[in-house]
Amino acid sequence: MAVSMGVPQGSILGPTLFSVYMNDVALAAGDSQIHLYADDTILYTSGPSLDTVLTNLQTSFNAIQHSFSSLQLLLNTSKTKCMLFNRTLLAPAHPTRITTLDGSDLEYVDNYKYLGVWLDCKLSFQTHIKNLQSKVKSRIGFLFRNKASFTHAAKHALVKLTILPILYFGDVIYKIASNTLLSKLDVVYHSAIRFVSKAPYATHHCDLYALVGWSSVHVRHQTHWLQAIYKSLLGKSPPYLSSLVTIAAPTRSLRSSRYISLVIPKANTSFGRHSFQFSAANDWNELQKSLKLETLISLTNFKHQLSEHLTDHCTCTLPI
16 A cells, blocks of 8 residues: 555654654643653643642643644543642642643543553552562462473573563662562562572572572662663763763862762752652762772673672561
8 A cells, every 4th residue: 555644654764753753842841841752742840839830731731732733643632641749748639620722621640651650649659569569470370370381491581581570670760669568579579589499488588589699679679770870970861860960079189089979959858859869869979988989980880890789688677
């Protein structure tokens, strides 16, 4: 069939041409922030009051819709949702509606799955971790029911390919979840190791890690988090992250001033201390007490040094 407009589905030119076509949409966001990932667009803003936030968001949303219209793109209203993030105050029962240009109201939701991560209005990540736990338990259950069919090598490969990627996807985002929630991932992780190692249920978690040569979920999450910070330092992260880390200029000539440290911004609330700008700088400076990097090195060398510094220390408090 002849193609009179666009490009055929699956064409290697498709992603590039789509990016060029959509590039100027972000310019219409105004006072709001916008992120585009393929055809998934997220628009967000913050402000001193709810009225200010909703007014700014409506203005930006209108501009984005006009931009879509000029590109002959249709907004899927049924898939477009609105969420109010607030970790301390109760959300109003009937907030002002955000509307489309044709007068349709957007639905307010308390949870929304965006690029594989469930976001909730309190940023507790309870829904996301609950879904992770359920997904992993389902797969481990299948593996245990068919364990007689797999060799040890096959078990090892199956867990690494089908279980671990689920546990580690997006972990730098949901790392701010409570320890109680995160411990639920330890439980399913230990079950996966027992499937590989045939270890009895009562085997201590430290012994489980030694049997397969894997680190704990906590160490893997911390490793990914510190690597994300270092990528920002190298400028290999998106600009909206790289711009949030600033190397501190030493004010006095001290022995410690030789090492790379980051400026830690002021944060008056616990929510603020969970922000990337604060937590990245704080965690990096804590790491530097043992890592002591004087100059930026390659990402490969940093990963190697990081693996030597981050090891599991048994606290005997994690669930078996």
